[in-house]
Amino acid sequence: MDENKIENQFQKSLFLLDKGNTDEARIILSEILEISKKTNNQLFYIRTNTVLADLNFQEGNLEMAEKYSLNVTNTQIQFEEEWDDALNDEYDIYKNIIKEIKIKKLLNKNENQIYDQLNSSLLLMDDGKMDEARIVLNKLLEMAEENDNKYFYIGVNTLFGKLNFDEGKFEIAEKHFLNAVNTPVNASVSELLDDEIDFCNARLNDIKRINKKLNKVRGKKC
Numbered sequence: 193m194d195e196n197k198i199e200n201q202f203q204k205s206l207f208l209l210d211k212g213n214t215d216e217a218r219i220i221l222s223e224i225l226e227i228s229k230k231t232n233n234q235l236f237y238i239r240t241n242t243v244l245a246d247l248n249f250q251e252g253n254l255e256m257a258e259k260y261s262l263n264v265t266n267t268q269i270q271f272e273e274e275w276d277d278a279l280n281d282e283y284d285i286y287k288n289i290i291k292e293i294k295i296k297k298l299l300n301k302n303e304n305q306i307y308d309q310l311n312s313s314l315l316l317m318d319d320g321k322m323d324e325a326r327i328v329l330n331k332l333l334e335m336a337e338e339n340d341n342k343y344f345y346i347g348v349n350t351l352f353g354k355l356n357f358d359e360g361k362f363e364i365a366e367k368h369f370l371n372a373v374n375t376p377v378n379a380s381v382s383e384l385l386d387d388e389i390d391f392c393n394a395r396l397n398d399i400k401r402i403n404k405k406l407n408k409v410r411g412k413k414c
Contacts, residue, residue: 198236238264242282245289258293261286310347343381346372350388362399369396
């Protein structure tokens with residue numbers, strides 16, 4: 193099968209996934225994976241493993257999701273220049289899947305349910321349902337404090353900071369971001385919170401710049 197045919201089949205599998213025809217898509221993806229492995233077509237090997245990793249993760253099959261993600265990790269690829277942009281999305285997806293799998297393994301059953309609620313609050317924020325998100329986050333923050341769960345304490349404060357920052361409530365946002373970055377955690381947990389801490393630090397820098405501009409304006413008025 194030449195590369196154009198593989199591309200057409202790959203796009204067909206994505207179309208089927210969008211339509212919810214996961215079984216048919218899985219058959220096509222498995223065929224592409226076998227062909228790309230035999231022909232050493234690393235571009236489609238990576239793309240197909242990434243889609244299969246994401247599919248299995250969405251279905252809750254963490255073992256298979258991890259297997260396909262590790263196939264990407266372990267692929268020694270000599271990048272051709274035109275492949276760089278083509279694989280950016282795939283690498284972002286599989287790295288996120290690996291991180292999510294580590295989190296799921298770290299948490300117990302009850303904590304995984306809390307983690308799902310944390311993600312649901314983010315979706316509410318994305319939909320502009322700030323009041324509903326705030327209710328969920330308040331409950332999660334209370335639970336994190338009661339159980340001294342630093343992972344969730346940092347996660348909730350990060351989202352609370354984002355929510356208030358987006359609403360222009362910079363003083364409250366700063367408080368939550370500082371709660372997040374100043375909470376000590378062990379190395380295994382810290383590794384899973386790198387993105388959250390980076391986000392908090394970036395927003396704290398934004399708040400400093402905003403406050404500096406506001407102080408200049410106030411100084412001129414005086």
